[in-house]
Every structure is written in structure tokens, then in C-alpha cells.
Amino acid sequence: MIMNTNTSSAFVMITLLILLIIPSSFFIDAEIMDYPSFVNGPNSWRNTLSTGYSFWESGSVRPILVSGMFACGFHCSFVDENCLFAVSIGSSKDNFDFSTQVVWSANRKNPVQMQALLELTSEGKLNLKDANDIVVFWSPSTPGKSISRLNLTSEGNLMLFNETNYIVWQSFDHPTDTLVRGQRLVPGQKLKASVSPDDPIEGLYAFAVSRGVFTANMDLNPPQIYYERPVEDNNSDNPYVEFKNKRFGSFYVGDSGSFIQLGSDGHLKAYELTESGWEGIDLLDLDQCSYPLQCGKYSLCSKEGCTFCSSYSIGLKGGYSQPIYSSLFSDTIITSEICKETCLKNCSCKAAIYNLGYCYFLSQVFSIEKNYSSDYYSNSAFIKVQNYPEKKRQNGAVIVASTLGAVLVVLLICGLFFLRAEKGFEEAEEHCLDNMLGMPTRFSYEELKNITKNFSNKLGEGGFGSVFHGILPLGSDVAVKHQFNFGAVNKSFIAEVQTIGSIHHFNLVSLVGFCAESSNKLLVYEYMANGSLDRWIFNQNRDLALGWQIRRKIILDIAKGLAYLHEECNQKIIHFDIKPQNILLDENFNAKISDFGLSKGTPGYMAPEWLSSCITEKVDVYSFGIVVLEILCGRRNVDESQQEEDMHLLGLFKRKQEEGQLMDLVDKCSDDMQSNAAEVVELMKVAAWCLQTEYARRPSMSTVVKLFEASVDVTGGLNEDFLNGLTLEPVDTFPSIVLSSMLSGPR
Known part of the structure; x- marks a missing residue:
């Protein structure tokens, strides 16, 4: 009996231990084992929630590959469901709390949404596409090399192999804002901080290594350094610096640091997981x-x-x-x-x-x-600040004397102008451009002739010049605008160089460089592969019709660019000519605003206050509303090919609203737009809000952005009353009063 009792007790104890141990460790291991560390092509993966539960998904990650502490897949925001194809590091503080952090991402500039597709094709291409499987948001550059396998290492390196097991691409060679243990930082690479903790788009802060020195800087032209430190243990034969053995060059990280990240505040920190989450230790010995x-x-x-x-x-x-x-x-x-x-x-x-x-x-x-x-x-x-002189009353004698003096000055200036105008003004202008600090690259005219193959490939032509395709020596595509006309063009040219050269935002077309030689004035912009928005929304070809998600993203991109111009620049900048022709699209259909600094307004897009009162940034809000309607309806604001009662889109818009038939306006060339017609109509209400006759009733562009990002709720207030304030006829007259302190450049 004693032996049987001992045996029974031992059995009960073992059973209890199994019941206590298995539910946690086996469950976790089973979840991890569900995900492979490598996959072969062809294959594809949708950004969807799984039917089961995993600790990775509790940390907002939808894995494709898992290896050790790292997962590769879709890392999504809890706030707006924007998702990155990313490598994330994860760690469980206990059985119920799982924390993740992105350490590398492919599409930080172009987040995708639910139902996005990652596919490894039979042709050896890896493509990240939108939910409609049309637009490619990201694809690694592997010229002439096909991809047959994806592999995630236990160090967090995403490696792409060809059919002969040769590495054709790896994420360690393309760092974003983070380094993990075992990763190197080599000259020519840089960590780029995000704009904010909630926005993964690249900001201004950068961290790099060059010639044995670490530098933290504002990534401008030229870079503006705020921290330098020698790489003390760097070997001259190995110019790179590796994060290993408790150190990252001259920085001591210790055992606890899982990754190093350059934050949106410019701080470089080594992070470890604590009971309260990921906590960082600052590596830069700087005061605030x-x-x-x-x-x-x-x-x-x-x-x-x-x-x-x-x-x-x-x-x-x-x-x-x-x-x-x-x-x-x-x-x-x-x-x-x-x-x-x-x-x-x-x-x-x-x-x-x-x-x-x-x-x-x-x-x-x-x-x-x-x-x-x-x-x-x-x-x-x-x-340097703007000067606001006080107005003083002047008596008649002073006015007469001032008038005579002004006449004499004008005559003198005219004489000087006819004697040495061309040479003098050109020299002064070029001298001014030479003294601009932090400006884009200055090209010679001969260089731009070579870049454009003697201006042989014309992309388009406008009132200020022709635009040509060019290729820089390092292989980058550019658009070269060759300015023509004499006189006012010089002022416009200086205005655009001064304005655009100092402004950097993802949704504004970047000025790469310029040329100022005698009468040759040229501007070199980043190349936008998909051209202007009008060619995509006004054509009747179903094969080229944009889907709902792409159009929605384009509208948000325009709003973000305008919000930056209106509220985030040192001086408020009004564009004055927001229209589809001035919205350019890159290869991933990211929208960027162009031509601020040269714009003067286009009939059909001009707000009603152009006729009578002082101009504010709300003229851009009005034009934005027009463009939104054009994008959603797939037709021009003024279309003479329509019947007379339908010629003006705003009049048709109000009539359809009164009839309760706004869905009739949704672009019929796109089946996707039709299937999302209810959401399209809700966005039409936002456009109506922007189109109020009284400019004070229009929202700011930052409010529009917040509306898109769901941080404010105003849709409930966008009712029929807003439509009663619409201006139905387009404005085609230029204003007489403009606030010069808000202009984007001299007119």
C-alpha cells in the first residue's frame, strides 16, 4: 500500500507540473513554429488578420517569416491601420504581454492598407502592391537578378536569394532608422529618423559614419552637424562600424541593448525591454x-x-x-x-x-x-524678420515733393536700364544666387545639355517654359524646366530658387538644382514618373482608371503638402494655383505639389474672394475642394462637352445633392470607385466644406488632414447646409488686393 500511495502521489505531482508548464511554453512555441524562417517562390501573402491568435498579432505584426526574436511581415498602426512591410523585434515580458518594435521597413514613405499584397512572382520579382494588386508600393532593386527565396536570419536580416543560393539583396544593406546587433553602418549609409513617433516618413535628423568619425546632422544641403565623435576602435582596413560585443564603435552599449535607434527628436538611443516596455539609453553626450x-x-x-x-x-x-x-x-x-x-x-x-x-x-x-x-x-x-513700417499721415506739400522725387528717380532708373540693364541685372542676380547658403546644386548650361541629350525629350510645356527629361551622371532621373521669356521670368526664377530650395516635404516636388548663365535660366526637379494628375483622372480609359484607395491617398497627399505650406513653413506660403496639372505623381502614385513660387491662378479653380477682398491661404482650400470633386467624379470642373445644364461641376453637384443622387457623380470609368460609392460620397461632403463662399467657414488644411487620419470627427457636421454656401460659377478675374507677406514669391 505504501508503494502504491507513493506512486499515485508522484503521478499526481507530475500531472500538475505538466498542466502548469504546457499551457504557456507549448502555446508560445506552437505559435512561433507556425511561421517559417524562409519561403521559396512563387508565393504571395495578403495583409489580413489570421483566423487564429498569436502573440505577434497582439503586437500589431502579421508575420510571414519568424526567426528567433524577429518577425518579417506587415507591421500595422493601431491608430489608422497604415501598414509597413517590415522586420520587427519582439519580446514577451510575461505570458500575456508581447511588445514589438520595427527595426527595418521597406515602405516607410508609402504605407499600405488592409488587403495589400506581397508577392514573389514566378519571374523572380518581389513586389509590395496595393489592395487592388495594381500599384507597386515597393520592390527591391536587384537589376538582372531574379529572386527565388526569402530568408529571415536570427539576427533580423531579411535576405533574398536567387536560384543558385546567392544573396542578391539584404535589409542590412539598407538601414532605416535602426541598427540591430550584428549589423554594420558603412560610409554612404545613414540612419534617417522618422518625422514623429507616429509617422514613419523620413525627417531631417540623420546619423552616419565617414572617415573615422560619427556625425549626427540635419540632412540638408549642405548637412548641418550638431554632433561629432571619433570612431575610436575603427580599423582602417574596415571602414564600416559594427554593432557587436557590447559596443558600437566608441559607444558602449552593454549587454542590455537590443537595438540602436535614431529618434524623431534627434537622440541616438540603445534600447532594451523592461517591465514598462522598450526603454532607451541616450548615447550622445549632449545637453537638451x-x-x-x-x-x-x-x-x-x-x-x-x-x-x-x-x-x-x-x-x-x-x-x-x-x-x-x-x-x-x-x-x-x-x-x-x-x-x-x-x-x-x-x-x-x-x-x-x-x-x-x-x-x-x-x-x-x-x-x-x-x-x-x-x-x-x-x-x-x-x-532676420519681416519689417512692418507704420503708416504716417502726409500733408499735400510732402506728397507733391515725394511725387516729383519719385518721377525723377524713375527717369534715372530708366536711363540706367537702357544703358546697362541686361548685363547689370544678370550679374546682380547671379551674384545673389552664388551667395545663397544651403542651396541645391548649381549646374552649368553645358552640363544640363548633356543631361537632357540636348533637350531632346520634352515632357511638357507651360506658360513659363518647357520641361525635358534628363538623367544625372549617377543615374537619377530628373525633369529640367527651361525657363523662357525675358523680364518677369528673372524675378520668378529667383523666387522659385529661394522658395523651393529651402523647403523639403515628401508631398512637395523637390528642387534638385538650377542653372543661371546669362539668359539661360533652368530648374532641375526630381522626376515624377507618372506625370500630372489630370492625365489619370480625366481620361475615359478603364484600363488606366485609378481605384478608390489610390484616389483617396492622392487627396490626402495634396492635403498634407498644403498643410505644410500653410502652417509648417517659416513663412506662410500660398500656392495660388492648385489644379490637377500642378499635382505630379511618382512611380508609386505618391502625389506631390509643384509650381509653388510661380503660380497666379487658373479660372475655374479660383475662390470667389479673388474678386473683392484680401487673399488668405483659404484660396488654396477652395481650389483643393475643386480638385477633390474632379478626382472623385472623374471629370473637369468646367466641361464644355457636357450638356449646358451639366457643364459646371459645382452646379451639377448641388443639383444632385438636392435630388439625393450624389452617387450618380461617382466616376463610372472605375468599377472600384462604384463599389465604394458610399465612402466616395462622404468625401464629397469634405469637398463641399472646402468650397464655402465665405472663406472663414472653410477648414484649414491641417484640419482636413486630421479628418483623413481620424484624429478629429467632423463628418457628422457635414450636412446639406454646407452645400447651400457653394459658389456655382467659376471665378475668372484676378484680384486687386493681395497680402504680400503670404506670397510664395514675387509676382
């Missing part, structure tokens, strides 16, 4: 005020906090410094007054730092640091 955007642009950073610079103060005395500048008078001792006056006359100087007889120009003004060291007691920061 040394980060260029700690307090935002045009602000003072001190130990007391952040202070915004007053627009009424031209000089800020005291110990102010900023580690981002270009020296103008490197070997010359000058006075602070000369420093200030020279900055005022320089085309691109936004501010000047004066320190003990030396003057430094800033082409960008980020947070300015207040330095308390006694060595900086004589520093001054001069910030």
Missing part, C-alpha cells in the same frame, strides 16, 4: 539645447526652458550660440553692425551669430542655444 529642434524653429533654448523669438527684435544680446552655421568672415575681425547689415543684404541668410569679432551666417534657424559660459559674454544673435 544642443539638439537643433529642441524648442522648434526660431526659438531660444536655455536651462529655464524654451522662449519664442519676438518678431519685433532684430538683435538678441547675450550668450546665444548655435552649432549649425557657415562662416562668412573666417579670417576677418568685423563689428557686429557689419555682421548684421551683411546678413540683411544676403539672399539666404536667415540669421547671423556674432562672436568676438567673427560673424556666422545661418541658412536655417532652428533652436538657438543660450550659452552661460563666460567665453560667450559678447555673443549676439541677429534674426
Whole structure:
């Protein structure tokens, strides 16, 4: 009996141990084993929720491959369901809490939605497509090499192999904002921080290694460095720096660091998983005020906090410094007054730092640091601001005298103009362009002739010049705009170089370079492979008709670009001519706004206040509303091919609303648009909100963006009352009153 009792007790204890151990460890292992570490092609995967539950999906990851702590698949935002094809690191703090973090992503500029498709084709191509299987959002560059297998290593490296088991591409060679253990950073590569923790698009902060030195900088032209550090243990035979053995070059990371990430605030941190989640240790030995955007642009950073610079103060005395500048008078001792006056006359100087007889120009003004060291007691920061002179009453005598003086001055200027106008103005203009700091590349006319093959491939032509396709020496495609006409073009040219050259946003067409030689004025833009929006929404070819998700994304892209121009630039910029012809599409159908700086308005897109009152940024909001309707309806705002009562889209829009037949307006060339007609009609209400006759009733573009991103809820208020405020006839007259402080450039 004693033996039987011991045996029974032992059996019960073993059973209890099995019941306690198996539910957690076996469940976790079973979930991990469901996912392979490699797959062979051809194959495809949809971005959909699985029927079962996994710890990876609780961390917002829908895996395709899993290896150790890493998963490769769709990493989606809990907020708006935007998804990245990414490699994520995951770790469970206990059996019920699983945390993930993206360490590499393929499409950070082009998030996909639910039902997106990743396919490894029989032809050896890896394509990330939209839900309609049409638009390719990302594909790795493997020229002449086919892909037959995807493999995820235990270090988190996504590797693509060909049929002979040769590596044709790997994610470790294309870092985003993060490095994992075992990964290298080599010269020519850089970590690029995201715009914000919730927005994966590339921001300005960058981190790189070159010639044995780590640098953290603002990725401008030229880069503006805010941190440097030697790579102390770097071997001259190995110019790269590897994250291993508790170290990353001269940075000590220790055992706990799972990955290193450059944050959207410019901090470089080594992260480990703690009870409260992923926590980072800062690797840069900088105080807070040394980060260029700690307090935002045009602000003072001190130990007391952040202070915004007053627009009424031209000089800020005291110990102010900023580690981002270009020296103008490197070997010359000058006075602070000369420093200030020279900055005022320089085309691109936004501010000047004066320190003990030396003057430094800033082409960008980020947070300015207040330095308390006694060595900086004589520093001054001069910030260029707009001058608002007070109006004074003048008596008749003064007016007469001023008028006569003005006439004499005009006659004198005219005489000088006929004598030396062409040469003098051109030299002055080119001198101004030469002195612009941080501007795009300046090309010679001969270089651009070679790039464009003697201007042989014309892409289009407008009122300001012809546009030609070109290829830079390193292989990048560009669009070269050859400006023509004499006189006003010079002003427009300078305006566009000054404006666009200093503005960087994903939804604005980038200015790559320019040429200014005598009468030859050319602008070099990034190439947009799919041309202008009008060619896609106004054609009646069903094969070329854009689907609902693409059109919705294009509308959001336009809104983001306008919100940046209106609210995020140093000076508010109004485009004045938002229309489909000025919206360009890249190879992935990302929309980018072009021609700000040259625009003057197009009949049919102009807001009603052009006729009578002062102009605000709401004229762009009105034009945006017109473009949204055109995108959704697939027809022009004014279409003379229609019957007379249907010729004007706004009139037709209001009539269909009154009849309760708005769905009749949805583009019939696209079956996808028709199947999503209810959502399309809801977006028509947003367009109606933007088209109010009273500009004060129109939303700001930032509000429109928030509406798309579901951070504000205003759709309930977009009822029929909004349609009662529409202007039904297009405006075709130019304004008489314009606020010059808001223009994108001289007109």
C-alpha cells in the first residue's frame, strides 16, 4: 500500500507540473513554429488578420517569416491601420504581454492598407502592391537578378536569394532608422529618423559614419552637424562600424541593448525591454539645447526652458550660440553692425551669430542655444524678420515733393536700364544666387545639355517654359524646366530658387538644382514618373482608371503638402494655383505639389474672394475642394462637352445633392470607385466644406488632414447646409488686393 500511495502521489505531482508548464511554453512555441524562417517562390501573402491568435498579432505584426526574436511581415498602426512591410523585434515580458518594435521597413514613405499584397512572382520579382494588386508600393532593386527565396536570419536580416543560393539583396544593406546587433553602418549609409513617433516618413535628423568619425546632422544641403565623435576602435582596413560585443564603435552599449535607434527628436538611443516596455539609453553626450529642434524653429533654448523669438527684435544680446552655421568672415575681425547689415543684404541668410569679432551666417534657424559660459559674454544673435513700417499721415506739400522725387528717380532708373540693364541685372542676380547658403546644386548650361541629350525629350510645356527629361551622371532621373521669356521670368526664377530650395516635404516636388548663365535660366526637379494628375483622372480609359484607395491617398497627399505650406513653413506660403496639372505623381502614385513660387491662378479653380477682398491661404482650400470633386467624379470642373445644364461641376453637384443622387457623380470609368460609392460620397461632403463662399467657414488644411487620419470627427457636421454656401460659377478675374507677406514669391 505504501508503494502504491507513493506512486499515485508522484503521478499526481507530475500531472500538475505538466498542466502548469504546457499551457504557456507549448502555446508560445506552437505559435512561433507556425511561421517559417524562409519561403521559396512563387508565393504571395495578403495583409489580413489570421483566423487564429498569436502573440505577434497582439503586437500589431502579421508575420510571414519568424526567426528567433524577429518577425518579417506587415507591421500595422493601431491608430489608422497604415501598414509597413517590415522586420520587427519582439519580446514577451510575461505570458500575456508581447511588445514589438520595427527595426527595418521597406515602405516607410508609402504605407499600405488592409488587403495589400506581397508577392514573389514566378519571374523572380518581389513586389509590395496595393489592395487592388495594381500599384507597386515597393520592390527591391536587384537589376538582372531574379529572386527565388526569402530568408529571415536570427539576427533580423531579411535576405533574398536567387536560384543558385546567392544573396542578391539584404535589409542590412539598407538601414532605416535602426541598427540591430550584428549589423554594420558603412560610409554612404545613414540612419534617417522618422518625422514623429507616429509617422514613419523620413525627417531631417540623420546619423552616419565617414572617415573615422560619427556625425549626427540635419540632412540638408549642405548637412548641418550638431554632433561629432571619433570612431575610436575603427580599423582602417574596415571602414564600416559594427554593432557587436557590447559596443558600437566608441559607444558602449552593454549587454542590455537590443537595438540602436535614431529618434524623431534627434537622440541616438540603445534600447532594451523592461517591465514598462522598450526603454532607451541616450548615447550622445549632449545637453537638451544642443539638439537643433529642441524648442522648434526660431526659438531660444536655455536651462529655464524654451522662449519664442519676438518678431519685433532684430538683435538678441547675450550668450546665444548655435552649432549649425557657415562662416562668412573666417579670417576677418568685423563689428557686429557689419555682421548684421551683411546678413540683411544676403539672399539666404536667415540669421547671423556674432562672436568676438567673427560673424556666422545661418541658412536655417532652428533652436538657438543660450550659452552661460563666460567665453560667450559678447555673443549676439541677429534674426532676420519681416519689417512692418507704420503708416504716417502726409500733408499735400510732402506728397507733391515725394511725387516729383519719385518721377525723377524713375527717369534715372530708366536711363540706367537702357544703358546697362541686361548685363547689370544678370550679374546682380547671379551674384545673389552664388551667395545663397544651403542651396541645391548649381549646374552649368553645358552640363544640363548633356543631361537632357540636348533637350531632346520634352515632357511638357507651360506658360513659363518647357520641361525635358534628363538623367544625372549617377543615374537619377530628373525633369529640367527651361525657363523662357525675358523680364518677369528673372524675378520668378529667383523666387522659385529661394522658395523651393529651402523647403523639403515628401508631398512637395523637390528642387534638385538650377542653372543661371546669362539668359539661360533652368530648374532641375526630381522626376515624377507618372506625370500630372489630370492625365489619370480625366481620361475615359478603364484600363488606366485609378481605384478608390489610390484616389483617396492622392487627396490626402495634396492635403498634407498644403498643410505644410500653410502652417509648417517659416513663412506662410500660398500656392495660388492648385489644379490637377500642378499635382505630379511618382512611380508609386505618391502625389506631390509643384509650381509653388510661380503660380497666379487658373479660372475655374479660383475662390470667389479673388474678386473683392484680401487673399488668405483659404484660396488654396477652395481650389483643393475643386480638385477633390474632379478626382472623385472623374471629370473637369468646367466641361464644355457636357450638356449646358451639366457643364459646371459645382452646379451639377448641388443639383444632385438636392435630388439625393450624389452617387450618380461617382466616376463610372472605375468599377472600384462604384463599389465604394458610399465612402466616395462622404468625401464629397469634405469637398463641399472646402468650397464655402465665405472663406472663414472653410477648414484649414491641417484640419482636413486630421479628418483623413481620424484624429478629429467632423463628418457628422457635414450636412446639406454646407452645400447651400457653394459658389456655382467659376471665378475668372484676378484680384486687386493681395497680402504680400503670404506670397510664395514675387509676382
